[in-house]
Amino acid sequence: MPPKKKFLSMTLMDISSPFYRQAHSVDACCESVPAALHDQGANMNMAQNIAQTSSQIGGKERPVPLNFAWLQRGAEPRQAVVPVFLPFRGCPVRCVFCAQDVQTGVGDCQNPDCAEGSRAASVEGLLLAARESLRLRHESGQPAAELAFYGGTFTALPEEDMAACLNLACEAQEKGWIGSFRCSTRPDRVDAPILERLRAAGCGVVELGVQSFADSALAASRRGYTGGTAQAACVLVRAAGLKLVVQLLPGMPGHSPQFFMDDVPAALAVGAQMLRFYPCLVLEGTGLAAMWRDGSYKPWPLEDTLESLAHGWLVAARANVPVIRMGLAPEPGLESAVLAGPVDRELGGRVKGRALLLAVRELLGENAATPAAQFDLQLPRSAQGFFWGAKGELRARWAALGLRTVSFDDNTSPQLVFI
Numbered sequence: 325m326p327p328k329k330k331f332l333s334m335t336l337m338d339i340s341s342p343f344y345r346q347a348h349s350v351d352a353c354c355e356s357v358p359a360a361l362h363d364q365g366a367n368m369n370m371a372q373n374i375a376q377t378s379s380q381i382g383g384k385e386r387p388v389p390l391n392f393a394w395l396q397r398g399a400e401p402r403q404a405v406v407p408v409f410l411p412f413r414g415c416p417v418r419c420v421f422c423a424q425d426v427q428t429g430v431g432d433c434q435n436p437d438c439a440e441g442s443r444a445a446s447v448e449g450l451l452l453a454a455r456e457s458l459r460l461r462h463e464s465g466q467p468a469a470e471l472a473f474y475g476g477t478f479t480a481l482p483e484e485d486m487a488a489c490l491n492l493a494c495e496a497q498e499k500g501w502i503g504s505f506r507c508s509t510r511p512d513r514v515d516a517p518i519l520e521r522l523r524a525a526g527c528g529v530v531e532l533g534v535q536s537f538a539d540s541a542l543a544a545s546r547r548g549y550t551g552g553t554a555q556a557a558c559v560l561v562r563a564a565g566l567k568l569v570v571q572l573l574p575g576m577p578g579h580s581p582q583f584f585m586d587d588v589p590a591a592l593a594v595g596a597q598m599l600r601f602y603p604c605l606v607l608e609g610t611g612l613a614a615m616w617r618d619g620s621y622k623p624w625p626l627e628d629t630l631e632s633l634a635h636g637w638l639v640a641a642r643a644n645v646p647v648i649r650m651g652l653a654p655e656p657g658l659e660s661a662v663l664a665g666p667v668d669r670e671l672g673g674r675v676k677g678r679a680l681l682l683a684v685r686e687l688l689g690e691n692a693a694t695p696a697a698q699f700d701l702q703l704p705r706s707a708q709g710f711f712w713g714a715k716g717e718l719r720a721r722w723a724a725l726g727l728r729t730v731s732f733d734d735n736t737s738p739q740l741v742f743i
């Protein structure tokens with residue numbers, strides 16, 4: 325685990341970015357509450373603030389408001405997504421960690437020699453199935469969905485496939501089946517003209533499989549581009565008026581927790597509006613499986629992964645940027661294909677529990693785990709599901725921090741009460 329000081333300085337590193345400032349402005353109203361402690365204040369002397377707030381309030385029990393805006397944020401209303409998985413289609417290389425055929429539950433539609441089930445997954449067949457699904461949804465009175473092209477390098481599709489995908493998207497919009505569509509692609513396969521073509525066809529969101537901004541990790545994973553290329557691609561997506569999702573792959577070959585600590589603020593600084601964290605797994609049939617077998621690659625241990633993701637999740641949450649996915653979706657066949665790596669069905673909740681613990685620990689500063697820091701917590705109900713981690717795994721850590729009791733109530737403002 326990298327030193328805490330370094331993490332804090334990275335959190336601040338990108339505050340000068342216009343994108344970062346924009347993301348933070350949502351919580352600007354908190355600044356009119358002088359007695360409150362602000363979660364964005366990783367740069368503050370927290371212990372000093374606690375002392376100041378406590379003296380203002382006086383009395384034996386000293387409540388300190390918790391302006392963890394990210395904790396109180398309600399779940400965004402979610403639009404249904406109708407995905408079209410195009411495994412490896414358009415990909416210039418097959419990346420060492422990637423098994424899109426397994427990850428998406430669809431066969432390899434790029435390989436003409438693939439198995440019977442995969443041949444059914446021709447681009448034409450996949451688009452027909454998606455069209456039918458959208459039509460049926462609409463006819464049964466369901467609201468417009470979002471069409472999503474995943475699993476390959478969308479912006480490098482052969483022209484025939486690209487035209488077919490965009491035709492479906494346009495038809496579906498004209499008929500009111502979808503509001504817009506999204507696609508995923510590689511950072512080194514986007515430029516202004518293709519992004520403009522997507523936008524004109526009704527694309528709303530581009531997901532970039534950045535994986536990391538660290539040059540050495542990108543080189544070790546043979547991604548074929550640099551961190552600078554990835555940053556430039558992010559800026560292009562935003563400049564085209566498209567929403568940007570950045571996908572990160574903590575634990576990829578050559579990666580380190582420190583790199584991941586840098587990757588999250590780097591993604592925010594170049595305008596990421598949503599993030600996905602996919603901890604690197606060793607999947608059967610990939611180049612990584614061979615590297616794992618010959619000992620040249622070791623996946624991150626689960627606990628290290630949880631801690632790193634918690635730091636990253638907190639940085640994103642403070643910037644009001646949601647992490648919309650942690651870990652691969654549990655597609656059929658995925659579980660049996662995982663050879664090694666930090667796989668966990670409860671990954672998201674365990675990460676959030678650690679993130680909350682981390683936020684309170686930062687708030688307590690030097691007072692953490694001292695007699696002066698015995699406290700009760702009042703939190704919104706949304707925190708109840710993940711507060712203790714999986715099977716109460718965080719109980720001992722909360723107790724060591726000084727927690728006496730915790731209550732979950734949406735009618736009380738979140739606060740920390742010193743006893």
Ligand code: SF4
Nearest residue numbers: 415418419422475476
């Ligand atoms: S990681 Fe992306 S570019 Fe690489 S093989 Fe998988 S889908 Fe293709």
